[in-house]
Amino acid sequence: MLTVEQALEGIWEVTPQLGREEVSLLEAQGRILSQTVTAECDLPPFDNSAVDGYAVLAEDTEGASRQNPKTLRLIGEVMAGQLAEVPLERGTCIRVMTGAPMPPNATAMVMVEDTHLVSPSEVQIHLPVRLKDHIRYRASEMRQGDTVLTGGIPIRSSEIGALARAGCGTVSVYRQPRVAIISTGDELVGIDTPSPPLYGKIRDSNRYALASMVLEAGAQVHSITHIPDDLAATEAAFLHCVESGAEVIVTAGGVSVGDRDYVKPVLEKLGTLEFWRIAMKPGKPLAFGRIADTLFFGLPGNPVSAAVTFELFVRPTLRKMMGIVGSSLLRPTVPVMLTEYVPHTPSRREYVRAIVTPTAQGFTATVTGDQSSSRLSSLLSANALLVIPEDSTGVQAGEQVQALLLT
Ligand code: AMP
Numbered sequence: 001m002l003t004v005e006q007a008l009e010g011i012w013e014v015t016p017q018l019g020r021e022e023v024s025l026l027e028a029q030g031r032i033l034s035q036t037v038t039a040e041c042d043l044p045p046f047d048n049s050a051v052d053g054y055a056v057l058a059e060d061t062e063g064a065s066r067q068n069p070k071t072l073r074l075i076g077e078v079m080a081g082q083l084a085e086v087p088l089e090r091g092t093c094i095r096v097m098t099g100a101p102m103p104p105n106a107t108a109m110v111m112v113e114d115t116h117l118v119s120p121s122e123v124q125i126h127l128p129v130r131l132k133d134h135i136r137y138r139a140s141e142m143r144q145g146d147t148v149l150t151g152g153i154p155i156r157s158s159e160i161g162a163l164a165r166a167g168c169g170t171v172s173v174y175r176q177p178r179v180a181i182i183s184t185g186d187e188l189v190g191i192d193t194p195s196p197p198l199y200g201k202i203r204d205s206n207r208y209a210l211a212s213m214v215l216e217a218g219a220q221v222h223s224i225t226h227i228p229d230d231l232a233a234t235e236a237a238f239l240h241c242v243e244s245g246a247e248v249i250v251t252a253g254g255v256s257v258g259d260r261d262y263v264k265p266v267l268e269k270l271g272t273l274e275f276w277r278i279a280m281k282p283g284k285p286l287a288f289g290r291i292a293d294t295l296f297f298g299l300p301g302n303p304v305s306a307a308v309t310f311e312l313f314v315r316p317t318l319r320k321m322m323g324i325v326g327s328s329l330l331r332p333t334v335p336v337m338l339t340e341y342v343p344h345t346p347s348r349r350e351y352v353r354a355i356v357t358p359t360a361q362g363f364t365a366t367v368t369g370d371q372s373s374s375r376l377s378s379l380l381s382a383n384a385l386l387v388i389p390e391d392s393t394g395v396q397a398g399e400q401v402q403a404l405l406l407t
């Protein structure tokens with residue numbers, strides 16, 4: 001059996017990176033940037049005021065106080081978006097709004113709160129200012145041509161802002177992988193059959209949960225299919241996905257040693273099976289392989305096993321295909337303190353669903369009840385997977401483990 005790390009390494013050895021496409025600025029939300037973005041001009045592009053107030057020569061305000069104000073002659077005003085043309089001279093000031101250009105010669109701004117307008121042409125200054133106070137100087141953030149963003153990062157609202165400021169109406173992003181989802185099992189019925197399911201049948205939850213995880217990872221759902229436990233149907237479904245352009249196939253169920261588990265033999269017939277067992281719990285039977293250029297993940301059918309193996313192997317692989325580099329590729333891991341005893345028998349590494357809460361003492365973690373891999377309930381409200389090491393004989397309340405944060 002492979003470790004989780006060995007398995008992921010093996011998967012990534014054959015994982016392709018997808019090409020790029022151009023999208024409009026707002027369509028780039030949530031996508032992965034695939035270009036370097038540079039500043040189109042100096043930032044800020046001109047000296048401007050950081051406050052609403054009066055542009056002054058700093059030395060004209062020396063010694064000013066509320067009791068002993070300095071009086072300056074008001075000789076003009078500059079609103080945001082206007083040009084500043086009138087130069088300052090000793091003993092004068094100019095009213096300037098936040099973001100408006102600084103008048104020639106001005107060496108500081110006095111905030112309007114520290115002044116009193118005595119008449120239309122006279123301003124009292126109540127506070128001395130130093131050279132450069134409250135002025136945002138040209139190029140103080142960056143110079144024209146400096147790098148603003150590099151490729152491989154998810155585009156969030158702050159990146160949209162930076163792209164807009166760089167004048168990008170269109171953005172180059174990586175393509176999203178097209179992921180086909182196939183659930184397997186004669187016992188499964190979809191959400192379109194009468195309630196409750198007939199005796200012996202259960203609702204197919206994986207089909208929908210996996211589609212949701214694909215979208216949440218930032219990829220595209222190519223198709224959602226359910227197949228019975230039947231050799232010919234399995235083969236036909238896999239071929240159809242590959243021929244219709246799926247770049248990744250994710251199946252759930254039928255990958256173990258059951259009498260009607262057909263996923264592995266069909267994968268071996270149509271393509272290659274790279275490996276199928278991983279030393280982890282839940283989710284030991286995980287088949288990875290390829291059919292032509294399509295990556296193939298055969299996840300176990302138990303809903304928790306399917307979700308955890310998707311989280312550990314499929315999600316990072318989809319994100320790698322999308323060109324993500326750096327800290328956004330994998331979920332962050334933090335040390336957490338257990339609030340209760342977590343049993344474990346030394347063997348496989350276990351991923352325990354838990355609720356992690358920030359406290360003054362750091363993060364604490366509480367397990368989400370019974371951890372059977374068939375109990376979908378253990379995923380509800382879980383925001384982390386606790387990593388219980390292979391050799392652990394159980395972790396006591398108050399002890400620390402690593403947690404993979406899922407949000
Ligand atoms: P399998 O891996 O096919 O042996 O399935 C393991 C367990 O997971 C069985 O109890 C199945 O009924 C259940 N199961 C498999 N696929 C799904 C699914 N799509 N939705 C809900 N439960 C499933």
Ligand code: MG
Nearest residue numbers: 184185253254
């Ligand atoms: Mg099955």
